[in-house]
Amino acid sequence: MNYALVDTPERLIGYEPLQLHVVSHIPEHLRLTTWLVERDFAKERAIAEKVEAARDYYSQCIHEFGELHPEPKEEACQSPCRARRNNPGPARAWPHERGGNR
Incomplete structure (x- = not known):
């Protein structure tokens, strides 16, 4: 194995x-x-065995998370965002889109 210490290219130098x-x-x-x-x-x-075990554990965590946090049923969700997405109505701007310092 060879390790060489070289100057950093200028385009990569930050602050x-x-x-x-x-x-x-x-x-x-x-x-x-x-x-x-x-x-x-x-x-x-x-290393290969540990990688496989880590992948299995990750998969298990994702599965458990999905069971603990299921998608809400459409009729149960009354959030304003979802209501607007399903029935947009007139466009409303976010405060930063309106301009000024409101």
Whole structure:
């Protein structure tokens, strides 16, 4: 594996200090690190098992959430937003759309 410390492209620099993004003043031999990573198939299998368990748990959480928060029946919902959506009537502007400081 190789890790190289390079200057951040100008288009990616935001409001941070420029010194955090410019490293070309550091000698090149100090900005390159190389090391060997050996593959461990047992660890890869363990990761795959944990990912599968996490997916199962996530699916269970979504299912339980859906059971605890069912969609309201159309006739039971009397919210003004839904009533307007079903029967819009005259258009009404939000306060910020009216202009002024109301």
